[in-house]
Amino acid sequence: MITDIYNWQNQAEEYFLQENYLQSSKLYEQAIVIEPNTISYYWHLGLILLLQGQEVEAQMTWMLPMTDADEEQLQIWANELFHFLQIEAERRETLTEYSLAWLIRQHMREINPSYINNLLQILILSIKLQKFEAIDDLNEWGLIEYLIEKENIEINLGLLIQVLKDFLNTIPLHPVNLNLIEASLPYFSDPHQCFSILLPAALEIGHTLLKPALASSLLELHLRLEPDNVEILRHLATFYQDARNYSQGIETARLCYSLSEGLADKIFALHLVLRGLMSAGGYWQEICITYQELETVFQQFIKAQPSALEEGRILRLLSPSFAIPHIKDAPADFRAIHNKVAEIFNNYIQAFAQSEGKNYSHPIINNQSLISHAKKIKIGYVSYAFRSHSVGWLSRWLFQHHNRDKFDIYTYFINYKLVNDHLQEWYLSQGGKVRKLGMNGLEIADKIYQDEIDILVDLDSVTLDITCEVMALKPAPIQVTWLGWDASGIPAIDYFIADPYVLPDNAQNYYIEKIWRLPQTYIAVDGFEVGVPTLRRDDLDIPIDAVVYLSAQRGCKRHPETTKWQMQIIKQVPNSYFLIKGLGEEETIKRFFYQIAEEEGVDCSRLRFLPLVHSESVHRANLGIADIVLDTFPYNGATTTLETLWMGIPLVTRVGEQFAARNSYTMMKNAGITEGIAWTDEEYIEWGVRLGKDEALRQQVALKLKASRQTAPLWNGKQFTREMEKAYEQMWQRYIEKK
Structure with missing residues (x-):
């Protein structure tokens, strides 16, 4: 109680x-x-x-x-x-x-x-x-x-x-x-x-x-509080463009440029304008004007070299270079500017790291170090593209065939996210020691440095700013760029992987990195998964006896000069049709092609615009509808070229001077094919017409391509891997001798 x-x-x-x-x-x-x-x-x-x-x-x-x-x-x-x-x-x-x-x-x-x-x-x-x-x-x-x-x-x-x-x-x-x-x-x-x-x-x-699209809706809300927030506008322009809302993306990028004050901000804003115009496709007059402005601002920036830039502005310096090889084939001029910007980028990043107390120094090689490395060389691969992405599709054969008895493989996923992606799952299981990382360059470099990687291989180049930051920090004693794009020009990178064809003999004159030429090809695959085709000539109202040309590229690769050549080919080949496929603003792309077709005297009824398919295997199967594929220039196909050759379809390519203008050339050479390789504009047209009119020649090329699957370096991922591994061993030996 x-x-x-x-x-x-x-x-x-x-x-x-x-x-x-x-x-x-x-x-x-x-x-x-x-x-x-x-x-x-x-x-x-x-x-x-x-x-x-x-x-x-x-x-x-x-x-x-x-x-x-x-x-x-x-x-x-x-x-x-x-x-x-x-x-x-x-x-x-x-x-x-x-x-x-x-x-x-x-x-x-x-x-x-x-x-x-x-x-x-x-x-x-x-x-x-x-x-x-x-x-x-x-x-x-x-x-x-x-x-x-x-x-x-x-x-x-x-x-x-x-x-x-x-x-x-x-x-x-x-x-x-x-x-x-x-x-x-x-x-x-x-x-x-x-x-x-x-x-x-x-x-x-x-x-x-x-x-x-959802990300852009989110940022639109913030603009109600700050309609002139340039940082928000930068990302909003990007998201509009990624969501294929090109007109709004271009308009937002232009607003961003008008509000930008510093040179670094202007460079990136112009990049966003170019990105939108080129992704949409067809806006070539505006593209050329914007490119000239970008080059001018680049030169002003190189001359001024602002003494203090925060990390965000530093990271945005290299991405704008991505557009330029799509516009012209002048690598010596391009790299003269780009390499200077990359050097400034490199210096800024290292100064920033020092201010954060970071020091990725590499010890002098001694006998004990040699003993510890006698067994295996540690190879690290860093990329955001270990997933259903062209880099992911092409690099997997290197991972599959690596000799794990001689090399320790580390895979660094940038911006990792658990998603339903079978290729990402493949890399998680086949990537050796896998590191799932975010978007903080210093944290990624820390992890690579802690893992004591001997050779770090960058698969992104300037296509991702975070990867550029990691490479500029130099977390590994030997650093290499391979596959993802042309060389980034960052002084902290030692080598750029090439082959006898993809760069001309004099290319070292304008590259900062040492060009490491593999003996045959800088890329090889064992093949591609091919699904069931969903395209038929009947569906496209194309006669069964017609000659079908095809070009499957993004809008950014649609150069008006190349398109003129393609129209001249169609004009000279009776009963021929041209199939056009690729990301872009549909109405703008159509208007672009129709205008050039009319200028060249080609009936627009001979053009067909194909919808995208969301399966890579079906896309490859649908390539079979074409008799000839016409490549783009000055920026060739890469993955699309490999897929075309694997499907046994003749290809016409124009060889240029820059890396992006020689991809198809090296791939055709390494498939044992010379038919369709053009060294001049006129030859491109001649090959296109000849292959269109000569069915026997087309069959001969197709048979050679099919036979090449058994013998050609392009289709031998295991041999390619041995050549890459030999290069790694030689790089490591040079490093030891130098130390």
Whole structure:
């Protein structure tokens, strides 16, 4: 029996904290019998029942003393109960007992369904406990409606920020996110607080999860707070273009350029304009004007060399070079500018690393070091493309055939994300020691350095700024660029992998890296998976006896001069048709081809524009509809050329001076084919016409290509791997001798 009010309450509280709910409840039941009008006893007893899973009994206990209360008293007691439960919910949250905190707060919501801070806490807990069902829960709670009303709301901004962060990090793909964020915007008096939430989430959604349209919708919301935020506009232009909303992407990039002040910002803004124009395809007058402006600003930047740039601006310096080889074939001129920018980039990155206390020094080779390396050389491969990507498809044979007894293989995934991608799964299982990394260049370099990699191989070049940063940091004593693009020009990179054909003999004159020529080919594959074709001539209204030409490239490779050659070929070959396929702005691409066709006297009815297919194996099977494939220039096909040759289809290519203009040449040479290799514009047209008119020649080339599968270096991934491994051993030996 209760005799001392203070002692029994202390005892009840102690039992409660010990989770001896049976003894604690007995004391409160006794207290209610003695003092039935003391409301707080009901609060405690109801809470104990709730924690024991007796929710109905808990609610009945809380309501029992309220049955006879008037409206004013009822509100006072409801507020008291709400406050009592809030204290306990916060205690449970401190103890990380999130399930119990969530349960208590749900009952708080029943007492006061419009109290915004409790709803935010419930949302945070629901996400932690993976209990959140976006549409149903938000609609049921009315959270968005309460935020929109903005009347009598004293919101905890810290809670709102936490909700948005958790919401976007955990369930970033649901459109309901946008409604919640839109309703939250008026509560941000400081736009930077919103910026720090939305931009990282947009980058994750757009680049890692490959949802650029949703990412752009997210950034559009922030523009309501800061319509002239250049950083937001940069990413927004990129996401519009990635989502194939080219016109808006170009317009946003131009706005970004008009608002940019520093030279580095102007360079990247011009890159975004070029990126949009070239991805759409066909805007060649604007492309040439923009390119000239970019080259001028590059020269101004080289001359000025701004003394202080933060990491973000540094990283954006090299990507703009990607567009230039699509526009002209002048590697000596191009690299004279690009190499200087790459050197400045390299110096900036190393200075930045030093300011962060990073020093990736490599020890002098001694006898002990030689002994430790006597067994295996550590090869590290770094890329964002170990997935369903052209680099992923082509580099897998090197991984498959590596001699694991002589080499330790490390694979560094940049911007890794768990997605349903069978090729990524393949690399996870075949990549040796796999490192799943993010987008922080210093952290990636740290990991490579800690792994004591001997030779680091970059598969991205300037196509990813983070990879450029990693290579400039020099985390490995020997660094190599292979496959992903032309050489990046970064002084910290030692070698660029080539072969006897893909670069001319004098190329070393304008390359910073040492060109390492493999004896036959810089790339080889064992073949491609080929599916079931979905294209038939009947479907395209093309006669069965017609000669079918095809070109399957992105819009950025559609150069007007090359297109003129292609139209001249079609014009000279009776009963011929031209199939055009590839990413781009559909109407712009059509207008581009129709205009040139009319200028060259070709009936536009002989052109066919093919839809994209989302399966690589079906795409390859559909190539079989073509009699001849016409390559692009000055930027050749690469993966598409390999696929064309594997399918046994004659190819016409124009050989230039730059790496991008010689890919098809080296691949044809390494498949044993010279028919279709043109060294002049006129030869390109001549080969196209000759192959179109001479069916026997086409059959002869097709037979040679099919036979080459058994003998040619291009189709021997194992031999290629041995040649790469020999190169690695020679690089390592040179390094030892030099040290």
